[in-house]
Amino acid sequence: MPAYLARRLVQAALILLGVAAITYLLLYMLPADPARMVAGRSAGKEQVEMVRMQLGLDRPIWEQFGSYMWKLLQGDLGRSYLQRVQVTELLGARLPASLLLMVGAIFCELVIGVTLGMIAGLRRGTAVDQTLMVVALVFISTPQFVIALSLLYVFAYWLGWFSIGGYGEFQHLVLPSLTLGLLGGGWYARVTRSSVIEVLRQDFIRTARAKGLDRWRIVLVHILPNAVLPIIAMVGIDIGYFMGSIVVVESVFGWPGIGQLTWQAIQQIDIPIIMGVTLLSACAIVLGNLLADLVAPLIDPRIKLR
Amino acid sequence: MSVWRGLVRRPVAMVGLVVAFAFVVVAIAAPLIAPYSPQEQFFDGLTLEGAPLPPNERFLLGTDLLGRDLLSRMIYGARTSLIVGLFANGIALLAGTLIGLTAGFLRGFVRSILMRATDLMMAFPALILAITIAALVGPRLEIVIYVIALVNTGPVARVVYAETTSLAEREFIAAERAIGAGTARILFRHILPHLLPILIVWGTLGISTTVLFEAILSYLGVGVRPPEPSWGNIVFDGQSYFQTAPWLVFFPGFAVALLALSVNLVGDALRDLLDPTLRGRH
Numbered sequence: 334m335p336a337y338l339a340r341r342l343v344q345a346a347l348i349l350l351g352v353a354a355i356t357y358l359l360l361y362m363l364p365a366d367p368a369r370m371v372a373g374r375s376a377g378k379e380q381v382e383m384v385r386m387q388l389g390l391d392r393p394i395w396e397q398f399g400s401y402m403w404k405l406l407q408g409d410l411g412r413s414y415l416q417r418v419q420v421t422e423l424l425g426a427r428l429p430a431s432l433l434l435m436v437g438a439i440f441c442e443l444v445i446g447v448t449l450g451m452i453a454g455l456r457r458g459t460a461v462d463q464t465l466m467v468v469a470l471v472f473i474s475t476p477q478f479v480i481a482l483s484l485l486y487v488f489a490y491w492l493g494w495f496s497i498g499g500y501g502e503f504q505h506l507v508l509p510s511l512t513l514g515l516l517g518g519g520w521y522a523r524v525t526r527s528s529v530i531e532v533l534r535q536d537f538i539r540t541a542r543a544k545g546l547d548r549w550r551i552v553l554v555h556i557l558p559n560a561v562l563p564i565i566a567m568v569g570i571d572i573g574y575f576m577g578s579i580v581v582v583e584s585v586f587g588w589p590g591i592g593q594l595t596w597q598a599i600q601q602i603d604i605p606i607i608m609g610v611t612l613l614s615a616c617a618i619v620l621g622n623l624l625a626d627l628v629a630p631l632i633d634p635r636i637k638l639r
Numbered sequence: 640m641s642v643w644r645g646l647v648r649r650p651v652a653m654v655g656l657v658v659a660f661a662f663v664v665v666a667i668a669a670p671l672i673a674p675y676s677p678q679e680q681f682f683d684g685l686t687l688e689g690a691p692l693p694p695n696e697r698f699l700l701g702t703d704l705l706g707r708d709l710l711s712r713m714i715y716g717a718r719t720s721l722i723v724g725l726f727a728n729g730i731a732l733l734a735g736t737l738i739g740l741t742a743g744f745l746r747g748f749v750r751s752i753l754m755r756a757t758d759l760m761m762a763f764p765a766l767i768l769a770i771t772i773a774a775l776v777g778p779r780l781e782i783v784i785y786v787i788a789l790v791n792t793g794p795v796a797r798v799v800y801a802e803t804t805s806l807a808e809r810e811f812i813a814a815e816r817a818i819g820a821g822t823a824r825i826l827f828r829h830i831l832p833h834l835l836p837i838l839i840v841w842g843t844l845g846i847s848t849t850v851l852f853e854a855i856l857s858y859l860g861v862g863v864r865p866p867e868p869s870w871g872n873i874v875f876d877g878q879s880y881f882q883t884a885p886w887l888v889f890f891p892g893f894a895v896a897l898l899a900l901s902v903n904l905v906g907d908a909l910r911d912l913l914d915p916t917l918r919g920r921h
Contacts, residue, residue: 351759356768365775467651470907474847474899476854478874479892482881486889490882577766581855595767596859599774607771614764 341626345619352615353405353608354398360604361394367602371414388414401608410612411605413598420609423594430500431590434513434583435575437506439568441514445472446521447561453522454529454560455552465522472519477578481512481585498587509586513578517571521564528560535559562631569625573618576610645912646905655904662898666717673711674699677868680706691877691884701886703877712868713891719869720898723784723853728845730788735795736838742796743803744826754800760793766855773856778864787852795841802837806830836913843906847899854895870895 368385369376376384385391389400404411410420446469453465472480488508489497499505532538533556541551576591583592591610598606646652665672675681684692684706694701700709742753769786776782806812807830815825856862857871865872870891877887 348759348762351755352762355759356763360771360775363772363775364777463651467904470903471896471900474851474903475896476851476858476871476892476899478855478858478878479888479896482874482878482888482892486881486885573764576764580766580770581859584859596770599771599861602775607767611764611767611771614767615762618762618764 338627341623345623348619349612349615350402353402353612356608356611357398357401358394360607361397365602367414367604370602405612410609413606414603415601416603420605423606424591424609424613427589427591427594430588431579431583431592433506434509434579434588434590435572437510438513438517438575439571441510442517442521442571443564443568445514445518447525447557447564449518449522450525451529451552451557451560454526454533455556457526457530457533462526466526469519469522472515472522475516477512477516477581478585480515481508481582484508484512485585500587500589505586505588509582509588512582512585513575516578521567524563524567525560528563529556532556532559562628566625566628569621569623569628572621572624573614576614576617642909642912646908649908652904652908655901655908658897658901659905662717662901663721665714666721669714669718673708673714675708675711677707677712677715678866679708679711681708682706684708691880691887693884694886700890701884703873703887704880704884709873709886709890712873713870713894716868716870716873716891716894717898719780719857719863719867720850720853720895722780723787724846724850724902727784727787727791727849727853728842730784731791731795731849732838732842732845734788734792735797736799736834738792738796739799739801740803740826740830740834743800744807744822744830753796757793757796757800760790761797763790763793765790766852769852769856770859770861773861778861780863780867783853783856783862786856787849790852791845791848795845798837798841799834802834803830806833840906840910840913843902843909847902847906850895850902851899 366381368381368388368390371388372381372384382391389397401411408421410424412419413423416423449465449469453462453469456462485497485508489495495504495508538551538555541555546555579588579590579592580595581592582588583590584596587593591613594606595610597603598610646656681698681702684698684702686692691704691706692698692702698708698710700713703709703712738753738757742750742757769790772786772789773782812825812829815829820828853862853869854871854874857869858875860872860875862871863869865876873891874888877884881888
């Protein structure tokens with residue numbers, strides 16, 4: 334186990350370095366000029382060149398790349414072009430809001446997904462099952478911005494239960510979490526259903542039924558814990574997906590997290606921030622996958638970590 | 640044909656197929672169906688205060704902020720969505736199959752390089768990467784197609800790789816080798832036909848993924864550029880008025896969801912019917 338973990342961590346570090354290198358070179362090959370963006374539209378040629386020198390963008394690309402990677406190895410993500418602050422500081426300041434949203438989203442996903450999936454799986458083949466699975470597919474097929482704007486329209490504008498956007502109170506957390514939770518909940522419902530069906534076929538369920546155990550006891554004690562394990566592995570993979578979704582959801586709700594920071598940075602061609610967010614997300618994806626793999630043997634003892 | 644019979648026996652999947660087909664017809668026949676030109680700005684398309692009109696007899700789905708007919712714009716928007724769905728998904732499927740097939744069949748050096756490359760691709764935050772590239776290169780349809788194809792290649796390569804490696808271990812492939820069949824023959828005559836079911840499933844489900852991706856990029860303003868209509872950019876343009884003109888958000892938004900849903904319904908049924916790993920489990 335420790336050897337496995339060590340090897341996976343080394344692999345993860347290599348993948349992250351690869352992601353950093355490719356993203357960096359990609360961003361500088363694209364036809365966009367950060368110096369012009371920083372200098373402003375009205376700036377003259379000389380001013381733009383001045384900014385270019387200040388930012389170190391006049392050096393040969395390999396020199397820039399080398400110094401970025403060298404600093405990265407020391408944990409330094411560089412400074413934002415426009416805000417002139419360390420990127421690590423900016424990310425640190427925005428992280429709590431995004432983590433809060435993530436906790437809310439995962440909570441909604443689990444509640445929605447496991448509930449729908451359990452009901453559908455226990456009533457497999459009935460009209461209830463089919464309806465719930467179509468509902469789950471509707472959640473999966475609807476773009477986040479449509480879910481977000483629909484929830485805003487109904488619950489904030491029409492019913493007036495929540496305020497439109499904002500941050501700091503519990504009521505502000507509900508709609509963004511629900512937006513992310515409906516989408517993920519659709520996926521979880523499908524996985525939970527399959528795994529409930531799988532568990533129902535096991536001998537111990539037949540034994541439990543034969544013993545004459547109470548129906549609810551079978552569902553809550555015997556089926557639920559076994560059916561929910563694959564979902565836990567899925568949460569790991571989900572964390573990476575989450576990093577992409579928050580760009581859309583945070584921009585709709587004005588949520589002051591990493592997603593909003595990313596969106597602003599992309600519009601301002603603030604490459605150090607884009608790099609930082611990409612690396613942070615890649616970290617989340619790699620660690621999430623690792624987590625999922627580590628949980629797998631707990632779910633199915635036949636799986637061995639190699 | 641058993642697949643077709645299987646589909647017919649699933650009413651939900653058939654509904655999906657009919658709806659998806661209807662979208663294709665609408666997209667192809669857009670000039671014939673659309674009541675007006677998608678770009679024409681009508682004098683009577685705005686209220687006296689200059690606000691867009693809600694759905695009425697003349698403009699069935701209402702008008703947008705410039706007094707253009709929303710229905711006509713959405714009909715042409717179907718073209719954009721389907722073009723992206725077709726091409727981005729096609730490129731991803733082709734590239735993913737090539738990578739997965741090569742890596743799964745060849746051993747040694749090439750395989751480890753290709754698989755490490757897909758590992759790397761899977762670690763990229765797809766949406767952030769796509770938004771960044773699209774924003775920095777400029778909002779153009781081809782760029783949107785390439786970007787979406789790029790981020791969808793990894794997953795396809797993964798699946799094809801897994802299938803190919805398990806196929807390559809099977810006896811009939813060993814038998815082919817024993818009678819002296821060349822690599823190309825084995826790959827194209829024996830492995831590829833066995834991959835077909837899984838490619839059909841992924842190809843179908845991929846349409847909805849790419850359509851959603853295009854909608855999100857265009858919604859963020861880095862996808863298809865106005866005045867070229869796309870469901871995503873119609874929502875982008877109209878969203879600041881969604882309290883007073885909700886039709887500008889909801890009609891195109893639901894169009895995206897409906898297309899993605901119908902394709903997913905078909906893809907799901909196909910997966911149940913075709914995916915050998917799922918056979919007999921549902």
